[in-house]
Every structure is written in C-alpha cells, then in structure tokens.
Amino acid sequence: TQSTRPQRILGAVQQNATRGDPRSVVRAIDQYCRNQEWAMNVGDEKGCILDSVVSEVNPATVLELGTYCGYSTVRIASLLPPHAKLITLEFNPEFAVIARQVIAWAGLEDKIQLVEGASGDLIPKMKEQFGVETFDLVFLDHWKDRYLPDTKLMEECGLLRKGSVLLADNVICPGTPDYLEFVRSSPRYESQYFKSHLEYTKVEDGLEKSVFLG
Ligand SMILES: Cc1ncnc2c1ncn2[C@@H]1O[C@H](/C=C/CNC(=O)c2cc(-c3ccc(F)cc3)cc(O)c2O)C[C@H]1O
Numbered sequence: 001t002q003s004t005r006p007q008r009i010l011g012a013v014q015q016n017a018t019r020g021d022p023r024s025v026v027r028a029i030d031q032y033c034r035n036q037e038w039a040m041n042v043g044d045e046k047g048c049i050l051d052s053v054v055s056e057v058n059p060a061t062v063l064e065l066g067t068y069c070g071y072s073t074v075r076i077a078s079l080l081p082p083h084a085k086l087i088t089l090e091f092n093p094e095f096a097v098i099a100r101q102v103i104a105w106a107g108l109e110d111k112i113q114l115v116e117g118a119s120g121d122l123i124p125k126m127k128e129q130f131g132v133e134t135f136d137l138v139f140l141d142h143w144k145d146r147y148l149p150d151t152k153l154m155e156e157c158g159l160l161r162k163g164s165v166l167l168a169d170n171v172i173c174p175g176t177p178d179y180l181e182f183v184r185s186s187p188r189y190e191s192q193y194f195k196s197h198l199e200y201t202k203v204e205d206g207l208e209k210s211v212f213l214g
C-alpha cells in the first residue's frame, strides 16, 4: 500500500539520522524535503531564526501549536535547558503517530509532551490538566485562521505573562492577515518581523515575534 508523506519523512529520519542526536534528525528532514519532496516544516532558513529566538528567550515552558511531523518540536527542544518542558498540540492522529516516533528517534521524549486534540479545546485545560502556569514561548504553526482566536484564548486563560513571546510561522505565505494586524496594532504586544523564505523555496515568507506586554 502507498506510504504517506509523513511516513516517508520518518523513514528518512530512521535511515539518515543518528538515534539520540536531535540535530541529525533536523538535518535528515531538511535534506529529504529539500531534495526529495517538499513538506510544511518550518525548515532550515526560518529554523535558524527560530533557534535564535529560542536561545534568546531560554524558555522553561514552551507551547507549540501544530506538531505535524515534529520537525520544529525537535528543533526547539534540542535547545532547551535541562528541566524545561515543551507541550505540542496536534489533532491529526496520523501525524501524531509519526511525530512521536521522530521525537523518540531524537531522544527527546523527556522534554516533549505531545497532546492529541484541537488547540481550541486543549488551551483552556492547560493549567488544570498539564500543570502549566504560563508559557515563556509559544510557536504558532497550525491552521493559519486559528492563530488569532488561539492567541486571544491564551490571553483569556491567563497563559501569557508580561514578557511571554509568541513566534508565528507563515505570516506572509500562506499568510495570517488578521493575526498580523492584531499583534502589530495592539498596545499589548511589541511585534517584530523576521523576513525569510518559505521553507525549501525562494518565495518570501517570515516569522513574526510578538512580546506580550501584560
Ligand atoms: C486547531 C488545531 N489544533 C491542533 N492541531 C492543528 C490545528 N490546526 C492544524 N493542526 C495541525 O497542525 C498542522 C497544520 C499546519 C498548517 N500549516 C500550513 O498549512 C502550512 C502551509 C504552508 C504552505 C505554504 C505554501 C504552499 F503553497 C503550501 C503550503 C507552509 C507552512 O509552513 C505551513 O505551516 C497539521 C495539523 O493537523
């Protein structure tokens, strides 16, 4: 039977990456998606911007919206301090199955908690069910029309503190116009655009970093 793209990405990791070496997992996925078949990972170019923001924030708690195959999950977790935790939300069970194996291959199970479900349902349960106070960093990379409602929901649920950083992928391509307008015009956010390119292409895209001012 025909394999799926996520299954082929997992295969590339198992064939080309070293178990327990997160950066080799990241490199294996980038090489596969650049040379064999495109996939919607944040990729190596925007990934370097992601790395610099993660290193600057040095977060103890991270929330990722939209796991897909776990590329950015592994990329972020590989930079976290020893006791830091990353919670990643994914509602497609098929993607979750693949992401769990990619995370395991990287040896990052202890830092990452993958929770299956829709962000709109899970965000209100973060405090009670997952023992989270607030998030130091949120990486938004799920359906683009969910960035704004989920940001408002995180505010309402008290999951953002003064200084919490939101980093959003794809603010140009495919684009998140309502979210961009909101964070750039709201007095409660200090926003900055990092110009880059759509993963594995020359098309313009970028990341928007928004600091919640409380
Ligand atoms: C609400 C919610 N809750 C939990 N998981 C959710 C969710 N919405 C999506 N997800 C999960 O995240 C993943 C979805 C991500 C959506 N990302 C995209 O649609 C996406 C699309 C492109 C793109 C650009 C140009 C083109 F020509 C074609 C595609 C590039 C990217 O980097 C992307 O992230 C997988 C999905 O199951």
Ligand SMILES: [Mg+2]
Pocket (backbone or CB within 6 Å): 040, 041, 042, 141, 169, 170
């Ligand atoms: Mg993306």
